[in-house]
Amino acid sequence: MDIQIVAHKFYDYSTFIRGYSKETVKRYRQMINFYCKFAQITKLEEVTDKNIREFFIFGRIERQWKPKTFILFVFSLKVFFRWCIKEGYMEKNFAEGLETPKVEKRLPPKLTKQDALKLLEVVYNYPYDFKYLRYRNHAIFSTFLFAGLRKHELLNLKYTDVDIENLTFFVRQGKGAKDRVVPMSYTLAQTLKKYLDERRRLKKTCPEFFTSLNRDMGLTNMGIRNLVVKIKATSKINFTIHKLRHTFATLMLEGGCDIFSLSKMMGHSDIKTTTIYLAASAEHLRGQMNKHPLNDICLTSHLADGR
Secondary structure (H helix, E strand, O other), rough: EEEHHHHHHHHHHHHOOOOOOHHHHHHHHHHHHHHHHHOOEEEEEHHOOHHHHHHHHHHHOOOOOOOOHHHHHHHHHHHHHHHHHHHHOOOOOOOOOOOOOOOOOOOOOOOOOOHHHHHHHHHOOOOOOOHHHHHHHHHHHHHHHOOOOOOOHHHHHHHHEOOOOOOEEEEEEOOEEEEEEEEEHHHHHHHHHHHHHHHHHHHOOEEEOOOOOOOOOOOOOHHHHHHHHHHHHOOOOOOHHHHHHHHHHHHHOOOOOHHHHHHHOOOOHHHHHOOOOHHHHHHHHHHOOOHHHHHHHHHHHHHHHHO
């Protein structure tokens, strides 16, 4: 059986039956194609335990896959082969017996409060050719830092999803195909108002909230990528959009936000995912240490000794 024909049926199943996101299906396609190219196979019958293991040895040693990349490849092929078995195309899942490396527990990268403020300052004061870009780009980076949205969530925001009057974002089909409501601070609302004034001035009417300068259409993935490259070069701050999301989470905890509320804002399905930010926030942990009940007793004792 032609492996590409079977794979396309799997992609359709993943999209229309399972409801997986475009990004997930794209990942399946890339990883299956990469395996087929490496193993030089075109038929499903040519999948063997030997070429599967050779593929993962190649990835780990030659391509220097990190543990997370290795595990993602294993998971993707395992899901595909599992579906093939269910549909009667295969009898054995050769990815099931693979041993996976231990994932390193690293703290999420983030910006300091000072760098976050500097970044917003650079974005606003950049010498743009058009005033519209100043307000739009400042609104984009403010949304990342003040609301913690993911890149695709920001690009998918519709005009009607942003309720400045009630200080909320409605995030449609975020990660895991989940809708959620994210609160908006008053500071962010003022920034978005300035952008909206410019958007109306240029008579932008497309449904997307963040729009292109030259055309009446939503900002594209390439457009935001070019913007990030430009601001990184100007600010000399090494950041990614996901790093801005980590920065939002850490700053929220340092400001006193509880972990349950933060988990809801971030759109995490499991609160354990959110708890990693507790370790990333030294300021938050230091504040919790001040709650130790012996602190007051020792302080009273020191004051008594000083009398």
